[in-house]
Amino acid sequence: MLQGVENIYEIDTTKQILDRASALVKVNYGSNQQSDVLLRVIADHARTSAMLIGDGVTPGNEGRGYVLRRMMRRTIRNMRLLGSHDPIMSELITASIGAMGSQYPELKTDSKRILSVCIAEEETFLQTLKSGTQIFDTASMQIKKAKGNVLPGEDAFKLHDTYGFPFDLTLEMAQEQGLQVDEIGFRRLMSEQKDRAKADSRAKKSGHADVTEYRKIADAVGRTEFVGYDHNEAETLISAIVADGLSVADASAGDEVELILTRTPFYAEGGGQLADGGFIILGNGARVEIDDVQTPVPGISIHRGRVMNGSVELGSSALAQIDIERRRAISRAHTATHMVHKAFREVLGETATQAGSENSPGRFRFDFPATGAVPQSSLDEVEARVNTLLLEDFEVTAAVMSQTEAKKIGAMALFGEKYGDEVRVVSVGEWAKELCGGTHVSRVGQLGVVKLLGESSIGAGVRRVEALVGVDAYRFLVREHVLLNSLTEIIKGARTEELPERISDLVAKMRDIEKELALVRSAQALAQAGSLAQNFKNIAGFSVLSEQLTDGIDGDDLRAIALDLRNRKPDSIVALISVNDGRPILVVAVSDSSREKGMKAGALVKTGSTILGGGGGGKDDFAQGGGTRPELCTSALEAIVTAIAVK
Structure with missing residues (x-):
């Protein structure tokens, strides 16, 4: 009212963000009611996102992080509906900081972090949106083709659970396509998933036992008093024994049991801290080794362990001792x-x-x-x-x-x-x-x-x-120190602080030597081409050369040799193999005239690579492959020759 506008979206601060969004999508605010609504949502959500990130909230799947994520994703989605398919969150957040920064200076101070958070979230969501939209489009086409108008709950759940596609976006996109969504089916599947997650969490605490049994125990015997902040051991009574999920009166040597005590020094797992271990020693001499402590229901701690000797009876007095070193x-x-x-x-x-x-x-x-x-x-x-x-x-x-x-x-x-x-x-x-x-x-x-x-x-x-x-x-x-001493012994004359530079120099020299060796090997490999040219054979009207060369020739050098040999003969087909570090590399080169007669390098490489236990591919004139079975090199070359002969 003070600024003479009709709604909060047009006040001086929000209007700056709205105008920036309008400029990005080249849609004038006020020209169309539908686009106006989208622009208002964008301005409101971008402003709120900037404030939340500034307060330390990061996008996530729970609590306030999930609220932020939904708002940011709806902003991106609305911008796409208005025609913008480029990353835009940084522009909108910058506009938000500019609009709100004078009132909240911490936004300007922390702008770099705020922008980095929103950019990272947008990149993640755009990938999700791309894959999810493709799956949705395929599903909607199939539904329309079948004369249907409802997207099954299973499809909506798959989009959400497998691909991280927000359900509210599925609803919006379905509405745009004139489809409905089986919300009941979707929410049923979501509920089942949550129930499974809760069951898994309870199973960790209850050992897969029905928690109703623990509730009965809690109601009957009351809370377990924890004295572990001040004591490493405590005299106590065994108020309940659980075996195989059921309350029992006693347990014998070798039995896996869960004991509930009236008071305990054992810390139950919680708050990121693992549980204590130790022993429970009974008055009759029986010992129970404890390896886990959980709280399946509030108020009681269950001590899981194994009866080492003697028998454990309900109501027995005992001494609970934690493993102090642990x-x-x-x-x-x-x-x-x-x-x-x-x-x-x-x-x-x-x-x-x-x-x-x-x-x-x-x-x-x-x-x-x-x-x-x-x-x-x-x-x-x-x-x-x-x-x-x-x-x-x-x-x-x-x-x-x-x-x-x-x-x-x-x-x-x-x-x-x-x-x-x-x-x-x-x-x-x-x-x-x-x-x-x-x-x-x-x-x-x-x-x-x-x-x-x-x-x-x-x-x-x-x-x-x-x-x-x-x-x-x-x-x-200590291990690090021993390692450093070993390195100083190996690299004579080097002090510890000089090791990084000395090792870096050695690595650089090794790389230079490797490059020189590669040049020598390449020259030697190319020198083989002259002698190999005498080994062409006429097979089915083609000049065919199939050879296994010496070990250690890499793919680049094999390619150079094969192309050199291919150019020496018309109608030529060259297949070469070399074993490198125990793995065979196969290349095939086919001349233009041979390709015109139907020969394809990619198909021939696939034939040989399959035998070698691997795969490969390429173009019709040249292809490369390999495998893991060097002992089958001869068989691979024979298979290629056979494929040429029967073409």
């Missing part, structure tokens, strides 16, 4: 994960938030959103930052407080995790504070050393860093 190694890894997480956010920015982790004895992995590979310099900076802080030997503390209090002290919560009214905050000194239910060391100096092994992509927009900590990191560094 716990300590896992705790070191978990504390190291917190420190690496904080350091990555310092180096890469606040958007490098944890998207998954696994803390196992002596090693951990850490996943976080990123639009591309992390430079080695950034990895080195993170590693140096963490190891420098280890020397500070910060105290690691844990405190339970309300969510409000946790936010006040700056504790970080992981998006997607579920927290209660009260949360446990783990603090590494005053440097890093994070909501966490896992186990940790008491001081960071106990980590010893942290070594990042490297990083890699595990999916669109998600990177994974793997690292070692403590003794495992030390052993890795």
